Amino acid sequence: MRFIDEYRDPELTAQMINLIKQSSVKSINLMEVCGGHTMVIHKFGIIDLLPKNIRLVSGPGCPVCVTDKRYIDQSIAYSRLPNVMITTYGDLIRVPGSTSSLEKEKAKGADIRIVYSSTDALDLAKTNPQKNVIFLGIGFETTSPSSAYIVRQAYQNKIQNFFLYSAHKVMPPALKLLAEGEVKINGLICPGHVSTITGSEIYEPLVADNAIACVVCGFEPLDILQSIFMLVRQIEKDEAKVEIQYTRAVKPEGNAIAQNLLHEVFEERDDWWRGFGVIPRSGQKIRQKYGRFDAEEYFDVEVEETKIDYGCICGEILKGLKIPNECSLFRKNCHPANPIGACMVSSEGACHAFYKYGKLNQ
Amino acid sequence: MIYSENDRVFLGHGSGGILTGELISNLFFYYFKNDILEEMTDAARLKIKSHFLSFTTDSFVVDPLFFPGGDIGKLAVCGTVNDLAVSGAKPLYLSCGFIIEEGFSLYKLEKIVQSMSEEAERAQVQIVTGDTKVVAKGQCDKLFINTSGIGSLIYRNKGIGKAENICNGDKIIINGSIGDHGISILSARNELNIKTNLMSDCASLNGLIENVLEKSEGIKFMRDATRGGLATVLCELAEQKNIGIELNETDIPVKEEVRGVCELLGFDPLYIANEGKVVIIVKNENAKEVLEIMKKHPLGKESRIIGELKDINPGLVWLNTQIGGKRLVDKLSGEQLPRIC
Numbered sequence: 001m002r003f004i005d006e007y008r009d010p011e012l013t014a015q016m017i018n019l020i021k022q023s024s025v026k027s028i029n030l031m032e033v034c035g036g037h038t039m040v041i042h043k044f045g046i047i048d049l050l051p052k053n054i055r056l057v058s059g060p061g062c063p064v065c066v067t068d069k070r071y072i073d074q075s076i077a078y079s080r081l082p083n084v085m086i087t088t089y090g091d092l093i094r095v096p097g098s099t100s101s102l103e104k105e106k107a108k109g110a111d112i113r114i115v116y117s118s119t120d121a122l123d124l125a126k127t128n129p130q131k132n133v134i135f136l137g138i139g140f141e142t143t144s145p146s147s148a149y150i151v152r153q154a155y156q157n158k159i160q161n162f163f164l165y166s167a168h169k170v171m172p173p174a175l176k177l178l179a180e181g182e183v184k185i186n187g188l189i190c191p192g193h194v195s196t197i198t199g200s201e202i203y204e205p206l207v208a209d210n211a212i213a214c215v216v217c218g219f220e221p222l223d224i225l226q227s228i229f230m231l232v233r234q235i236e237k238d239e240a241k242v243e244i245q246y247t248r249a250v251k252p253e254g255n256a257i258a259q260n261l262l263h264e265v266f267e268e269r270d271d272w273w274r275g276f277g278v279i280p281r282s283g284q285k286i287r288q289k290y291g292r293f294d295a296e297e298y299f300d301v302e303v304e305e306t307k308i309d310y311g312c313i314c315g316e317i318l319k320g321l322k323i324p325n326e327c328s329l330f331r332k333n334c335h336p337a338n339p340i341g342a343c344m345v346s347s348e349g350a351c352h353a354f355y356k357y358g359k360l361n362q
Numbered sequence: 363m364i365y366s367e368n369d370r371v372f373l374g375h376g377s378g379g380i381l382t383g384e385l386i387s388n389l390f391f392y393y394f395k396n397d398i399l400e401e402m403t404d405a406a407r408l409k410i411k412s413h414f415l416s417f418t419t420d421s422f423v424v425d426p427l428f429f430p431g432g433d434i435g436k437l438a439v440c441g442t443v444n445d446l447a448v449s450g451a452k453p454l455y456l457s458c459g460f461i462i463e464e465g466f467s468l469y470k471l472e473k474i475v476q477s478m479s480e481e482a483e484r485a486q487v488q489i490v491t492g493d494t495k496v497v498a499k500g501q502c503d504k505l506f507i508n509t510s511g512i513g514s515l516i517y518r519n520k521g522i523g524k525a526e527n528i529c530n531g532d533k534i535i536i537n538g539s540i541g542d543h544g545i546s547i548l549s550a551r552n553e554l555n556i557k558t559n560l561m562s563d564c565a566s567l568n569g570l571i572e573n574v575l576e577k578s579e580g581i582k583f584m585r586d587a588t589r590g591g592l593a594t595v596l597c598e599l600a601e602q603k604n605i606g607i608e609l610n611e612t613d614i615p616v617k618e619e620v621r622g623v624c625e626l627l628g629f630d631p632l633y634i635a636n637e638g639k640v641v642i643i644v645k646n647e648n649a650k651e652v653l654e655i656m657k658k659h660p661l662g663k664e665s666r667i668i669g670e671l672k673d674i675n676p677g678l679v680w681l682n683t684q685i686g687g688k689r690l691v692d693k694l695s696g697e698q699l700p701r702i703c
Contacts, residue, residue, distance in 0.1 A: 001618055001621050001622060001625075004621070004625060008684045008685050009685075010684065010685055010686050013685040013686055014686065042689065043683075043689060044683045044684070044685050044687045044689065045683050045685075045687020045688045045689040046685075046687055048687060048688060049685075049686065049687055103372055104370060107370035107371065107372055108370065116553075116554060116627075221685045221687075222685075335380075335695070336380070336695030337374070337379075337380040337381050337384070337695045347628060355692065356690070356692050357689040357690050357692075358678075358689070358690030358692065360675050360678060360680050360688060360690060
């Protein structure tokens with residue numbers, strides 16, 4: 001298939017792996033920030049092809065995984081209100097809250113619909129005027145522009161029954177925290193799709209303040225291998241700079257239209273991240289001008305007290321401190337059919353990727 | 363009681379994956395326990411006096427009712443015929459039960475019944491008994507069909523239902539591209555605005571299977587890869603027989619359209635439903651001969667050897683990836699596409 005097979009070519013792959021092996025001497029930790037990268041790395045068996053001195057660590061870039069439990073609990077509380085329809089991307093419905101999940105509420109009769117695009121949520125509001133339709137907006141700069149877009153559409157078209165419940169987050173504050181954290185990260189495989197919006201300039205502070213090599217990476221196996229090679233080249237020369245491997249999609253300055261839209265609809269706020277706690281100025285709240293569409297402002301619900309999962313180490317996994325195999329629940333109590341933490345639910349979660357694509361003994 | 367009042371059925375319980383497996387072993391096997399059921403074959407193998415019979419049942423809830431390459435009626439015949447055929451039986455008689463929503467178009471019902479009759483003729487089976495129930499509007503979605511089938515177990519000595527003699531080195535063959543049915547249904551639903559020229563592979567496989575069983579030796583196992591896809595069939599086999607299964611990604615036929623839609627939506631073709639694909643495990647030395655026989659049949663032209671059985675990694679299925687890596691192929695968890703058949 002064109003534009004796919006070129007990036008999965010076995011010969012080019014072998015050449016790239018050779019290049020990495022020839023140029024890599026130091027023992028290094030590279031963090032793939034994005035859940036999409038985690039998935040590709042495991043799906044194609046990339047880890048086993050790399051030399052042993054390169055360790056890949058999964059980061060906090062899976063939207064479902066970093067969404068805090070209290071957000072799930074509050075979404076469940078919304079779903080129990082009369083005349084409310086919850087619209088959401090698929091993975092979120094299976095994430096366990098403190099005592100229930102959206103999937104369980106759906107089985108009990110709550111009106112919860114899976115959508116593939118935020119505009120589908122707005123269409124559902126238009127075709128169901130008797131319902132209050134709440135869209136669960138999660139994710140980073142990749143998904144937040146489409147949420148901002150439908151909020152503005154609802155405003156312009158005076159749609160009275162549409163609401164956004166925002167857990168949207170921005171990436172730089174979390175990266176800063178990780179760069180100063182316990183795990184020594186030598187290089188970042190930077191999220192390609194976030195960067196199409198933000199541009200690559202958001203990584204400059206990590207280079208300047210923390211001397212971390214950064215390469216913005218695409219989502220095919222050869223993209224990842226080439227990015228690893230570019231990172232190795234920087235690290236071996238004791239350099240740290242921002243480079244773009246994913247040039248077919250990312251510009252240094254990013255997408256100005258999307259950035260302006262985000263700025264128009266959202267403002268920064270301190271936000272909860274699963275495993276990290278509150279990270280200052282990392283969340284996106286709907287601005288007052290569009291406050292009419294903010295589910296948090298419009299609906300008054302009682303939310304149950306958040307229960308902590310004892311034993312679940314999703315937080316440490318998201319910070320790169322541990323890998324899923326080190327969790328005592330992994331594969332035993334926690335598996336995709338019965339996930340304890342969000343990292344096992346999302347197809348982009350590290351635990352899910354480790355479970356699904358696993359580790360063969362031989 | 364096994365379940366408490368708060369336990370609920372999720373869509374995933376009907377996916378054919380882990381949750382379905384749990385429901386079957388925890389609930390149905392627990393209460394229905396008997397030796398025939400516990401053989402866990404696609405069709406029950408019965409001995410009544412000196413007669414060996416195969417008996418199976420399947421319900422169809424596909425949405426939409428009409429799709430490129432078939433409809434719910436054709437599917438209801440093919441599905442049951444195939445379950446009988448892969449157990450080594452010659453399918454003979456089917457029953458059919460209709461659950462119809464009040465207000466459903468009689469014209470559409472006629473089209474569906476006509477299609478069942480045509481497929482039954484193609485598969486050389488007779489529909490000999492049936493039942494009709496109508497429920498009030500909104501109490502079921504348009505039309506559901508159940509078919510049961512009986513066949514004569516004429517190939518019972520080949521042991522193909524239970525995979526008794528499979529071993530290291532045996533080859534895995536499939537009769538063509540995977541995922542056509544699932545992706546056709548998905549695009550026919552028009553929910554995602556995806557247009558393809560794909561047709562469902564929905565077909566009665568008993569002709570192809572009889573050819574293979576008549577003309578060749580060394581067939582050790584057969585199963586139609588339906589809901590849950592190729593991966594689910596092989597994962598179940600690896601687990602039941604505690605054997606390793608190695609697949610080669612580049613050998614598995616997948617149509618461009620199927621790959622494209624899967625890439626777009628994050629699906630894996632290995633788990634997408636088929637309705638006209640049979641997975642055959644054959645002794646290494648007979649593999650080429652079987653492949654040639656299959657290729658001569660219209661439903662087997664694209665047959666390929668896609669992998670082999672190994673005595674390493676017992677219980678696991680793995681894939682040699684296109685780029686030269688290796689990864690586990692796990693059982694499906696949760697629901698990928700509801701109401702696919």
